[in-house]
Amino acid sequence: MSALAQNPPQAGRASRLAISYAAIKRGTLWLLGAASGLALVEPSPYEVVFLLALFVFALTGIRFSQKLLPLAVLLLGYNIGGILSLIPWMGDGDSVRFTAVSVYLMITCVFVAGIMSQDAAGRLETLRRGWLFAAWVAGFAGLLGYFDIAGLGSIFTLYGRAAGTFKDPNVLGPYLALPIVYVLQRILTGQVGMARGLVTLSIPLAALFFTFSRGAWGVLVVSTALMIALTFLTAPSAASRRRIVTMSLAALVAMVAALLVALSFEDIRNVFDARASLDQEYDQGVTGRFGNQLRAIPMLLDAPNGFGPLQFRWLFNQADPHNVYINAFASYGWLGGLSWISLMVATCYVGWRVVFRPGPTQLHAIAIWSVLFVTILQGFQIDSDHWRHLYLMLGLIWGLAALGPGDGGAGGRS
Secondary structure, eight states: HHHHHHHHHHHHHHHHHHHHHHHHHHHHHHHHHTTHHHHHHHHHHHHHHHOOOOOOOHHHHOOOOOOGGHHHHHHHHHHHHHHHHHHHTOOHHHHHHHHHHHHOOOOHHHHHHHTTSSSSSHHHHHHHHHHHHHHHHHHHHHHHHHHHHTTTHHHHEEEEEOOOOOHHHHHHHHHHHHHHHHHHHHHHSSSSHHHHHHHHHHHHHHHHTTTTTTHHHHHHHHHHHHHHHHHHHOOOOOHHHHHHHHHHHHHHHHHHHHHHHHHHHHHHHHHHHHHHSOOGGGGGSTTSHHHHHHHHHHHHOOOOSSSSTTOOOHTTTSSSOSSSHHHHHHHHHHHHHHHHHHHHHHHHHHHHHHHSSSSHHHHHHHHHHHHHHHHHHHTSOOOOOOOOOHHHHHHHHHHHHHTTTTTTTTSSSS
């Protein structure tokens, strides 16, 4: 009787119910991460899984910290600017869809930031695993396409470059950077052995290489260097720092060896040499990528409402500005452009603060911020405003920054 009094059946059922809710939430987050790499069709599976995740988390409530207000306000200003810019182009279906996607991505970002208020370390780990699974699927598809296995080259490549389950190799490559950086970090910190880690890296790393995306190569190299530096600086002991240095050198040797093997094949070496050049024909001249950007700036200074969503292509005979900051003013007007720049500056402020805050989420923060910070810089050479993974990383960093001492933001390193 005393045992029953101390542990009534109702308490046991409540505990099991709470565990079930937590498992369901983590399961939907894993699906969200796993679906984030499928972008060949619209709407993509990611959209469907996001709606499922939103429903599951809404059932038990989502706590939004006041610290997330700048994120929400700046994203709202960005999208209000886009809607105002859309008004003269309401008859253009592509422009309407473009603006609707921007609004949807804003909602995903704020949602991800909000759900970090509880079980942050567990949810980050679940998303990491889902993202790594997606990286393997997308990367494997990219390799099947690049080597035209079973005639899949026409589906999983673009311009002879691996695109995998994305429509553009220039998006697949940056998408793969975070799972690769995560695995490298786990090797450095001893969470996974070198042999197992290199096997885990093999498919995503090979696929990123075969995207032949200069931006993706740059993101990976700089993000990895930043992650190593931050992990070293925040390491808890001298022994940990020695391991980080040793494992970094070993991983570097292994990857350089793999690169040399790949470049020993003439076809691969020829494409690599062409793509590695900074002197691309489409970048040069008054009507090249950079020339169009320079010509657009004085025009935008006289256009408070911008050119309109997706209208840059008609003015400059170029699909996109290839600069997310110019595109913010061109497609979202002055309000949208100023909001986007302000959001990136504010994100840099909170991001650099959160990576130096000890706690069970610190290693996650270092990996995510290392990639997000470089992706923010990459925006000067590509239009990243519709990258799902950019909004995922934005939400995660802001969610971590909003954590208090009792919410998983303090404590020992994981």
